[in-house]
Amino acid sequence: MSLLELDGVKVHFPVRKGVLFDRTVGHVYAVDGVSLKVEAGRTYGLVGESGCGKTTLGRAVLRLVDITEGEVVLDGTNLAKLSGEEMRRVRRRLQMVFQDPLGSLNPRQNIESILAEGMAAHGIGADSEERRAKIKEVLARVGLPANALSRYPHEFSGGQRQRIGIARALVLEPDVIICDEPVSALDVSIQAQVINLLEELQESLGLTYLVIAHDLAVVRHISDVIGVMYLGSLVEEAPSDTLYAEPRHPYTRALMSAVPVPDPDVEDNRERILLQGDLPSPANPPTGCRFHTRCPWKQETRCATERPELRDIGGGHRVACHYAAEIADGTIGPRQSATAPRAAGEQRPVDAAVPAEAGVGAAAGAGPGAEEAVGKE
Amino acid sequence: MASTTTRADKIDRLAELTAQQEAHGGASLWREAFRRLRASKMAVIGAVIIAVFVVLAVIGPWIAPYGPTEQAWRGEVFPNQGRFVGPRGENWFGLDHLGRDEFSRMLVGARQTLLVGVVSMLIGLVVGALVGALSGAAATLGGASGKRLDSFVMRVTDMLLALPSLLLAVSIAAVMGQSLTTVMIAVGVVQVPVFARLLRGSMLAQGGSDYVLAARALGVRRRRIVLTQILPNSLSPVIVQATLSLATAIIEAAALSYLGLGNPDPAVPEWGVMLSQAQRFFDNAPMMSVYPAVGIIITALGFTLLGEAMREALDPKLRG
Ligand SMILES: Nc1ncnc2c1ncn2[C@@H]1O[C@H](COP(=O)(O)OP(=O)(O)OP(=O)(O)O)[C@@H](O)[C@H]1O
Ligand code: SF4
Ligand SMILES: [Mg+2]
Numbered sequence: 001m002s003l004l005e006l007d008g009v010k011v012h013f014p015v016r017k018g019v020l021f022d023r024t025v026g027h028v029y030a031v032d033g034v035s036l037k038v039e040a041g042r043t044y045g046l047v048g049e050s051g052c053g054k055t056t057l058g059r060a061v062l063r064l065v066d067i068t069e070g071e072v073v074l075d076g077t078n079l080a081k082l083s084g085e086e087m088r089r090v091r092r093r094l095q096m097v098f099q100d101p102l103g104s105l106n107p108r109q110n111i112e113s114i115l116a117e118g119m120a121a122h123g124i125g126a127d128s129e130e131r132r133a134k135i136k137e138v139l140a141r142v143g144l145p146a147n148a149l150s151r152y153p154h155e156f157s158g159g160q161r162q163r164i165g166i167a168r169a170l171v172l173e174p175d176v177i178i179c180d181e182p183v184s185a186l187d188v189s190i191q192a193q194v195i196n197l198l199e200e201l202q203e204s205l206g207l208t209y210l211v212i213a214h215d216l217a218v219v220r221h222i223s224d225v226i227g228v229m230y231l232g233s234l235v236e237e238a239p240s241d242t243l244y245a246e247p248r249h250p251y252t253r254a255l256m257s258a259v260p261v262p263d264p265d266v267e268d269n270r271e272r273i274l275l276q277g278d279l280p281s282p283a284n285p286p287t288g289c290r291f292h293t294r295c296p297w298k299q300e301t302r303c304a305t306e307r308p309e310l311r312d313i314g315g316g317h318r319v320a321c322h323y324a325a326e327i328a329d330g331t332i333g334p335r336q337s338a339t340a341p342r343a344a345g346e347q348r349p350v351d352a353a354v355p356a357e358a359g360v361g362a363a364a365g366a367g368p369g370a371e372e373a374v375g376k377e
Numbered sequence: 378m379a380s381t382t383t384r385a386d387k388i389d390r391l392a393e394l395t396a397q398q399e400a401h402g403g404a405s406l407w408r409e410a411f412r413r414l415r416a417s418k419m420a421v422i423g424a425v426i427i428a429v430f431v432v433l434a435v436i437g438p439w440i441a442p443y444g445p446t447e448q449a450w451r452g453e454v455f456p457n458q459g460r461f462v463g464p465r466g467e468n469w470f471g472l473d474h475l476g477r478d479e480f481s482r483m484l485v486g487a488r489q490t491l492l493v494g495v496v497s498m499l500i501g502l503v504v505g506a507l508v509g510a511l512s513g514a515a516a517t518l519g520g521a522s523g524k525r526l527d528s529f530v531m532r533v534t535d536m537l538l539a540l541p542s543l544l545l546a547v548s549i550a551a552v553m554g555q556s557l558t559t560v561m562i563a564v565g566v567v568q569v570p571v572f573a574r575l576l577r578g579s580m581l582a583q584g585g586s587d588y589v590l591a592a593r594a595l596g597v598r599r600r601r602i603v604l605t606q607i608l609p610n611s612l613s614p615v616i617v618q619a620t621l622s623l624a625t626a627i628i629e630a631a632a633l634s635y636l637g638l639g640n641p642d643p644a645v646p647e648w649g650v651m652l653s654q655a656q657r658f659f660d661n662a663p664m665m666s667v668y669p670a671v672g673i674i675i676t677a678l679g680f681t682l683l684g685e686a687m688r689e690a691l692d693p694k695l696r697g
Contacts, residue, residue: 062594091596104587108609117605118595168595 001076002037003208004061004176009034009070011053011060015283028283030056032232033070035310038176038225043202043209045223045240047216047255049279053232054212055099058178061210062096063087074176092122095169099181101161105153111139111164112149118172134171142167142197159190166197176208183218195222216255220244225316228252231290232282234310238317248319248328250297273334289322296334297327385538388571391614392578394691413690420686426679434491437484443468443477445485445646451476461662470668473651474658482646483668489647490627490676497561497626501568502619508534509573510608513580517589517607518599531577534570542567546629550638557640557647564629568622575618579611586610613691621684624677631673648672 011031014024030053038044046054059065061072063079072079074094079087098104105114115135116128125131136146142163153161162182169177179198183191199222201207213219219226220240227237228251236249247253254273275294280286286293292303302308302322310320326332414420443449453462454476462472470479508530516527537545549563583589584607592602633639634649635656643650648669655665 059590064590064593088596088598091594096591096594098587098591100587104591106588106592106606106610109605117592117597121595121597121601165591168591172595 003040003075004038004210005071005073006034006036006057006061007071007073009057009060009072010068011056011065012068013065026283029232029285030282031060032282032285034229034232034234035070036227036234036237038208038210040175040208041202041206042224043211043222045219045226046210046212046229047214047219047226048229050214051279051282052229053282054214054229055180057229058096058180058210058212061178062091062094064096089122092118092124092172093175095172095174095177097162097165097169097177097179097182100185101158101165102153104165105161107153110150110152111144114153114164115139115168115171118168122172124172135167138167138170141170141201157190158186159194162186162194163197166194166201170201170205174207176210179209179211181212181214184214191218198222228255231280231285233290233320234318235291235320236318237310239315242315242317246317246328248313248317248324249291249321250295250327250334251291254296289320291321297323297332298335299323299332385535385574388538388574388618389578391617391688392575393582394614394688410687410690414686417686417690419682420690423679423682423684423686426675427683430487430676430679431491433484434488437487441478441481441484443481445482446477446644448476449478456658456661459661461658461665463662463664471662471664473665474654474662479665479668482651483648483672486646486648486651486669487672489643489645490630490649490673493557493561493564493630493647493649494623494627494676497564497630498568498619498622500562500565501622501626502572502615504565505569505572506576506615508569509576510580510603512573513577513584513607513611514603516577516581517584518603527577531574534573537570538574542625543629543632546633547636547638550633555638555640557643560630560633560639560649563633563638564626567629568626571622572615572618576611576615579614580607583607583610617684617687617691620680620687624680624684627673627680628677631669 009031010029010033012027012029015026015028017023017025032053034057036044046057048054056065060067061079063072063082067080070080074090077090079090079094082090109117112132112135115138116131119125119131119134125134132149135149139146139148144160144163144167148156148160148164153164156164162185166177166182182198183194186194195218198209198211202209209222211219211222216226223240225237226240226243227234228243228249229235230251236243236247236252238246238248243252244256247256250273253271254275257271257273273296275296277294280290280293286304288302288304288306289295289298289308292298295303298304299322306322308320308322310318311324312318313324321327323332450462450468450472454460454472454474456474461474462468462476464471468478468480470483473479473482512527512530515523515530517523519526546563546567549566550559553559553562580603589602589606592606597606630639631649631652634647635653637653639647639650639653641650641654652666652669652673655662655669659666
């Protein structure tokens with residue numbers, strides 16, 4: 001059995017309106033039926049455009065948002081059914097690293113107090129001496145000086161702050177860490193360091209990761225399995241190498257086509273798929289296949305009416321597309337206007353994937369930490 | 378109704394400020410705000426006015442040349458015949474209608490006025506902060522029932538905010554009867570919804586912040602999150618509002634006294650009451666009204682200037 005299993009998880013945020021009494025006038029279908037498994041000691045990478053529900057899914061696992069439907073099973077326990085206090089205790093095993101390193105640290109607490117907070121909540125360490133020893137050990141592990149203890153978050157650089165965030169999770173000795181865009185707020189030069197740190201920690205501590213990113217490049221490097229999300233659900237999932245070698249879902253292919261290849265000849269001739277239109281609103285998702293409003297391979301039958309299931313096509317490769325097989329063997333071609341030679345590529349490719357030279361940090365322009373990352377350059 | 382929306386909006390805007398600034402590093406930001414304050418003419422003028430006022434309020438009774446209630450020159454003033462005594466060497470501000478030294482009364486009255494302002498503001502602050510903290514805590518971490526409690530409390534404060542504050546104060550004072558305590562309570566009660574909405578809004582903004590989410594993710598207990606994470610980070614707009622409220626409290630207390638709801642002739646003079654009494658003699662002795670009126674206006678101006686400057690210094694949108 002997998003360490004962490006999600007089964008049909010849905011998170012629907014009610015949209016409320018009303019002058020005197022709130023009425024629910026609709027829902028934002030932020031996460032709409034996600035099932036996935038994360039194996040112990042492995043890394044599951046979750047990618048998708050901004051707003052597709054990655055953060056919400058990560059928070060749902062920790063029950064930081066209410067789960068509307070479905071199960072989150074950690075080691076055989078369905079977290080969705082736990083009482084508040086039981087869930088609070090489970091959080092020792094299930095930790096999170098946040099996208100905005102500064103915003104996720106209380107500006108009025110020094111590092112020692114930030115790191116001791118969780119330990120105190122779970123009764124780790126008999127006294128403050130014992131806690132301090134543990135904190136020092138973890139600080140060393142994440143590559144922070146011991147004198148960091150008495151300093152405050154704003155005194156550190158972006159990369160160091162993220163190390164503090166990681167240390168805060170580590171002091172609880174969790175089994176699973178959910179990393180929500182752990183590097184997208186950081187300088188490109190710092191990103192690799194933090195990713196490497198996460199890998200080292202996984203190796204030495206046997207951690208299990210669910211890593212969220214809006215960029216394939218970040219996830220590819222560290223993930224064993226990658227899931228691609230679109231509008232609240234998974235459209236494709238495969239072992240990392242398979243996904244890169246044979247992306248089967250049209251959306252994954254579009255994402256992939258936006259990542260440049262180092263070889264200039266290949267780069268000039270490779271397939272570039274431009275997606276038309278904007279990401280539909282999760283408050284009013286399209287019928288049938290969620291992707292049909294933008295899919296270059298869209299067919300007149302089924303696509304707009306029938307929602308494709310995530311089907312296993314062998315080798316742990318799952319795809320949610322009615323025509324995955326036909327598209328793969330070329331029986332169905334994309335609409336002509338959808339693929340374009342490089343020269344005509346002024347139109348922006350999928351938001352989620354930005355050419356590597358621009359960096360993931362730049363792609364996170366909308367994120368709160370982006371401004372800070374730029375400032376450090 | 379237009380003015381009430383702006384009032385509520387202004388409170389909400391102030392509440393938002395903490396959320397934005399704390400995200401960028403608390404301590405250094407206060408230092409930055411303080412630097413901006415010192416560079417601001419408004420703040421400096423406000424601070425100087427407040428400093429002078431507070432010093433006078435403290436030492437007033439000792440430096441006053443005469444007793445404020447001594448009717449030493451009773452024989453020289455005939456209000457019925459319209460005969461008053463204006464400024465002269467002996468009495469710098471002249472005499473009041475009972476032959477008391479106006480200058481001494483102003484000096485001693487400063488303390489009383491400050492006291493009324495501070496006590497009224499504190500009533501509003503303490504009660505409002507309690508209500509706001511409860512509502513804010515319920516809304517951020519109290520689940521569905523907490524949200525219901527919060528929205529009920531906020532509906533009530535919105536209703537109170539929609540009433541013109543003076544009308545509310547007059548109604549309260551009318552029910553309670555004439556006295557200085559009445560004035561302070563009435564003025565304080567008017568401030569309650571302001572502080573409640575402000576602290577609650579500020580807590581809500583903090584409650585949605587990443588570090589509070591992080592604390593929840595860590596498994597920190599709710600009560601501890603409210604007390605150690607949310608509340609300490611929600612207080613700066615309350616401090617700004619307290620400064621602004623001192624100005625409003627002083628003016629509103631004066632207005633209530635002027636309307637005759639204060640103690641008609643207390644042993645200790647108070648500017649609002651002095652102004653109220655002076656109005657009867659305005660035709661013959663306008664200066665008797667001018668001294669307390671100017672005193673009230675300048676003091677209120679001082680608190681307003683400093684408060685507004687603090688608001689600006691904390692507002693990242695205005696930060697240049
Ligand atoms: N508390 C909430 N109430 C209502 N809607 C919400 C809430 N949180 C998120 N949403 C909506 O749910 C959708 C998914 O948001 P989410 O933050 O999970 O996306 P994301 O994939 O993490 O995007 P990003 O890359 O921008 O972080 C968005 O449309 C968002 O506006
Ligand atoms: S089901 Fe149809 S619309 Fe959806 S991805 Fe496949 S081809 Fe495109
Ligand atoms: Mg996100």
